[in-house]
Amino acid sequence: MFVSISLSAQYIVQGIVTDSLTKEPLPYVSVRLKGTTEGTTTGSDGRFYFKTHRTEAVLIISAIGYNEYNSQIHPSRGTSYKIALSTTTYAIKEITVKPKREHYRKKDNPAVEFVRQMIEHRDDHSPDEKDFWQRERYEKTTFALNNFDEEKQKKWLYRKFDFLSNYVDTSAVTGKPILTVSARELLAVDYYRKSPRTEKQRVKGRKQAGVDELLSRQGMQAAINEVFKDVNIYDNNISLFTNKFVSPLSRIGTGFYKYYLMDTLQIAGESCADLTFVPFNSESFGFTGHLYVTLDSTYFVKRAVFNFPKKINLNFVDYMLLEQEFKRAEDGTRLLDHESITVEFKLAEGQDGIFARRVADYNNYTFEPTAEADKAFNCPERIIEETEALSRSENYWAENRPQSAISKQEDSVDRLMEQLRGYPVYYWTEKVLSILFTGYIPTSKEAPLFYMGPMNATISGNTLEGPRIRAGGMTTAWLNPHLFGKGYIAYGFKDERLKGLAEVEYSFKKKKEYANEFPIHSLKVRYESDVNQYGQNYLYTSKDNVFLALKREKDDRIGYYQQAEMTYTNEFYSGFSFQLTARRRTDESSYLIPFIKKENDGYFPVKRFSMSAAEVKLRYAPNEKFFQTQWNRFPVSLDAPVFTLSHTIAGKGVLGSNYTYNHTEAGIQKRFWFSAFGYTDVILKAGKVWDKVPFPLLIMPNANLSYTIQPESYSLMNAMEFMNDEYFSWDVTYFLNGWLFNRIPLLKKLKWREVLSCRGIYGHLSDKNNPEMSDGLFTFPIADTRSMGKTPYVEAGIGIENIFKVLRLDYVWRLTYKDSPNIDKSGLRISLHMTF
Secondary structure, eight states, X not given: OHHHHHHHOOEEEEEEEEETTTOOBOOSOEEEETTSSOEEEOOTTSEEEEEESOSSEEEEEEOTTBOOEEEEEOGGGOOEEEEEEOBOOEEETTEEEOSSSOOOOOTTOHHHHHHHHHHHTTTTTOGGGSSEEEEEEEEEEEEEETTOOHHHHTSHHHHTOGGGGGGEEEOTTTOOEEEEEEEEEEEEEEEEETTXXXXXXXXXXXXXXXXXXXXXXXXXXXXHHHHTOOOOTTSSEEEETTEEEEOTTSTTHHHHEXXXXXXXXXXXXXXXXXXEEEESSTTSSOOEEEEEEESSSSOOEEEEEEEOOTTOOOSSEEEEEEEEXXXXXXXXXXXXXXXXXXXXXXXXXXXOOEEEEEEEEEEEEEOSOOHHHHHHHTSSSSEEEOTTGGGOOHHHHHHHSOTTSOOHHHHHHHHHHHHHTTSHHXXXXXXXXXXXXXXXXXXXXXXXXXXXXXXXXXXXXXXXXXXXXXXXXXXXXXTOSSEEEEEEEEEETTTTEEEEEEEEEEESSOOSSOTTOSSOEEEXXXXXXXXXXXXXXXXXXXXXXXXXXXXXXXXXXXXXXXEEEEEEEEEOTTSEEEEEEEEEEEEEOOSSSOEEEEETTEEEEEOEEEEEEEEEEEEEOTTOEEEEOSSOEEEEEOOSOEEEEEEEEEOTTGGGOSSOEEEEEEEEEEEEEOGGGOEEEEEEEEEEEOSOOOGGGSBOOOBOOBSBOOTTSBTTOOTTSBOBSEEEEEEEEEEOTTTTGGGSTTGGGTTOEEEEEEEEEEEEOXXXXXXXXXXXXXXXXXXXXXXXXXXXEEEEEEEEEEETTTEEEEEEEEOSOTTSTTOOSEEEEEEEOOOO
């Protein structure tokens, strides 16, 4: 009896096999116990698992192209094995390739020549060479708490939620226990047309559930789409995590990567060469991995496996595995069949972080245009979402998702969130986080009709108002999908004056959540009475943001204004938009900014002046990507160019206008990528005021009085330091992405990244608008105000970003007009800058 019990005992032998050179998992490797028939082969993730009754054995792991691994093991101890196989030394002609400290040569290297041929023929079988193609897509994206084992479940943070253990699953990729907290599914049809080149997607079904519901649905979807972009390995650069990585099939690939021809093996019944690649510099933005290429002279990639190098200078990504599988059409066209990307995110070392996985299956390719495709190409939007896409039934999903897709996670997330929100501690934690992320407080749990905020503008202060309090909010599409209201009331305790905003907007398009959802087609009426901080204009934050209260200079260039305007806005899916505005504005003086009119050698105080104007703004930003919040849009990617042109016109005596006024302004903004050498953001602008007008209507360069880094503003310029009626400005920032620091032994461990910047403006003030040369104008209220001569104002900076992964520090120098009184010639500036 004891003998039979001993023989029936089962032990598990499990682990992962990786490449000692590239560190990525090795698939289809033979794993067995010596002298037995017990064993298995590793899966696509390099993991193996089998059972044995033996308490002691010799584990043998072998693969063609790698040295065999032999080791005594004891299965009864329950150890999980991590085995790194070293590559066999090869003699290829006169080239010797070794896994460590090899003398790598590109000249006469057969692997390099093989890659050059692949690059030369990379478009031979591309589907994009066809006039048209169409395919069906199923996509699933999940986010989970990683390594959610019993030890973690015992921690105080999770003890109260003992039901969480019912939702723990095991990752099929990493083998770790995970708790899925967000799940998204997509069913769509992709369309492509070569001439004119057009890509469209028709969304048939979209489903989501999880903790990210506290953020804007559209904003989160846009951010996820940008982080997990569709990957084309044949592009020169591959976009992932808002960065660009050099593809192993890039035109510069042979100068960026080391290539090795490892072995020949069978993939889906075809003989393929295993082409391995690693970057010359492991901190650079590139990949390690394998391309499995057919040996039939077509250089067809059957399978691609990409990883990030262990030392890559990339934030928050601890592990990444990208896999693609291709099949051939009858005419040899390359078709992407399956794609998956698995990522383990970590905010800091020692944490388990977040497990994320995006899987996409493609099928039913066709190259003959269809009626549905023609209809899609005639639609203005790139992504066409069917009306019922968000309300598909469970039966619809069960019938249309691929059989290989596991759907239980999606259902479990719904149940998990329902149970979590039943606990007050989680409910209120979610509320607080929502306020921190969005800045607004919703008035109800689901589908809020009104948002109060923004909360960061509740308390602030300045020299004119003293302490300032503000309260406001806005309505949402759940109250009315066409009619929106927004407003605030503010009070200054020093000037004892009430300010406020009242705005009503009618949207001709039905909105899902907020009024500023793309595309905007609306008519808006607003009235605002508030302070005017001359020479200061922060683009991505409000002027009374409490976080900008600390200033390097006294904030005393402040007056008042009252403005009523009506604006018609129309945005198009092509990226073009225009805005027409009718405006009545009154500028009012204050004791800080008096209006003193010079007339016939006399000076007369003026309390206020008015202007009735019309304005037209044109904007063109093709393929623009942005993250949308309740009140603003933040660019996710600046890859697309942004062109702007505006003109404002007013006539003296027309509707009570005191002056004739014409102001034209134009600008362009673009990010330029330099592959392995980082990227540069360039902003160019120019403008001109054509008429004789008082100083409040002139062009005042945007001075940044805070210690933070703000775009399109000058860190060392004082407010109202310069007056212009025409100007040309530039803002150039070069992000090197660690290109230099990655090559310095000690610095590269810090993973800092270099930033170079240069901002400047060349301006001119004509005699007709200079109160010292012309009567009928207001004198400049600031004694230090000057006009520019032939020398532009220039400031340059050297910075370090990625400090503790979230900070950017710049030291900025003022290069011109250093003799001006009461100026800062240099200084340190800081900002929060979280990037991958």
